[in-house]
Amino acid sequence: YNLEELPLKDAQTYLIPLTIAVCFVLNTIYKEYENFFRPQLARLRETAIAIELSRLEKCSSRKARLDRLHILKQQVAGTEAAFYSVFIINALFLSHVTLAYCFCIRSLPANYSYVISIIIAILGTVLLTKYVK
8 A cells, every 4th residue: 555545653653664775874874974975085185285376376366365265264164064954954944844744634535645745845944944053
């Protein structure tokens, strides 16, 4: 039978472990990024910054070099922050979908309750991410 046709208890039985499993997978991917990719990215970034600064040294003042270095550091920080926020939003969205579906009004037809639960999840996630920022 379909997920929409499951009674409330069965839906909770399937959805909560599924959400936990997906969050666990996301967490593992994040850890792999931290341990494996991030050091390599840092090395690449340092090289890129060094090349950029050596190019600037030839034709500009110390202040221009420092300004450029500051801009490069901000760009890097922005990219990393975007990466982290994607994982946080994914985890929040999954948990909200699960909770909203588990507590959604079951008197509605199954398809509607699932759609409403996703809408509630989106709203909850958006509100929380705005609050966190």
